[in-house]
Amino acid sequence: MRxxxxxxxxxxxxxxxxxxxxxxxxxxxxxIYEQIRKIELEHHGQDILEKVDADIKSGKIEVYTDETLKQQAVLRIFENNVNENKLLYGSGDLGEVYAISLAQTIGAYSLVTDDIKQGGPYMSLLQLEYDIMPFTFADILILRYLIEAADAEQTVRDFNMINEVSDLKWSFRSQIVKFIKRFWKDPYKNEEKKWMSKLVEERKIRVKSKFTDLQKLL
Structure with a gap:
């Protein structure tokens, strides 16, 4: 996945x-799109810029510029996506507009965002006809745990670290309930339920026992 x-x-x-x-x-x-690095992170993430720039330099993060998009003959498509998403989300938070527009343009299957308010990118991608799956950091931690790339203790520890450092005031129990509802009990899209079913089958995930073990720590 990308x-x-x-x-x-x-x-x-x-x-x-x-x-x-x-x-x-x-x-x-x-x-990421270049304006997220040049403007959004400059304004809101000065404390992490050195680490972000190091990961860009090493190739862990690829920055898409207008020149890159032009060379790939998709700059006009990106600009159209930006204009359409500005109408949907407004121009107050251009970070989400750029992130979604880039995902649409280059065919990235996923958008990672912690903006979970109604009308924001996470909920909109769940509710509207987009071919992009949104994930929060909590979703990624849960998925990482389900595929056994981390145990329950590390999963809870990492959630608490991110939650506390950024003062998000999220409840992990609530995030787990939302995750289960999204992929099993009441999915927004049948495609997401199929995606999860395939993952469970391929990885032989014991879903019920995994969530039972995780929730014992909360």
């Missing part, structure tokens, strides 16, 4: 020093 990143999730995960979670999970690539 993913386009919103500004907020970059800040939250880097502040906790857990950015390798992104690179390990999205092994096919992690992308």
């Amino acid at each position: 993913a386009s990143l919103d500004t907020n999730v970059v800040i939250h995960i880097y502040r906790a020093g857990l950015e390798d979670i992104l690179f390990d999970f999205f092994s096919d690539g992690v992308f």
Whole structure:
């Protein structure tokens, strides 16, 4: 899988020093649009810029510029996506507009964002006809746990670290309930339920016991 990143999730995960979670999970690539680095992170993430720039330099994060998009003959498509998404989300938070537009343009299957308000990118991608799966940092931690890339203790510890460092005031129990509802009990899209069913089958995940073990720690 590969993913386009919103500004907020970059800040939250880097502040906790857990950015390798992104690179390990999205092994096919992690992308940001140049304005997220040049403007959004300059304004809101000065404390993490050195680490972000190091990962850009090493190739862990690929920055898409207008020149890159032009060379790939998709700049006009990207600009059209930006204009359409500005109408949908407004121009107050351009980070989410750029992140979604980039995902649409380059065919990234995933968007990682911690903006979960109604009308924001996470809920909109769940409810509207997009071919992009949104994930929060909590979703990624749960998925990492289900595929046994981390145990229950580390999963809870990493959630608490990100949650506390950025003062998000999220409840992990609530995030787990939402995750189960999304992929099993009441999915927004049948495609997501099929995606999860395939993952469970391929990885031979014992879903019920995994969640039971995780919730014992909460």
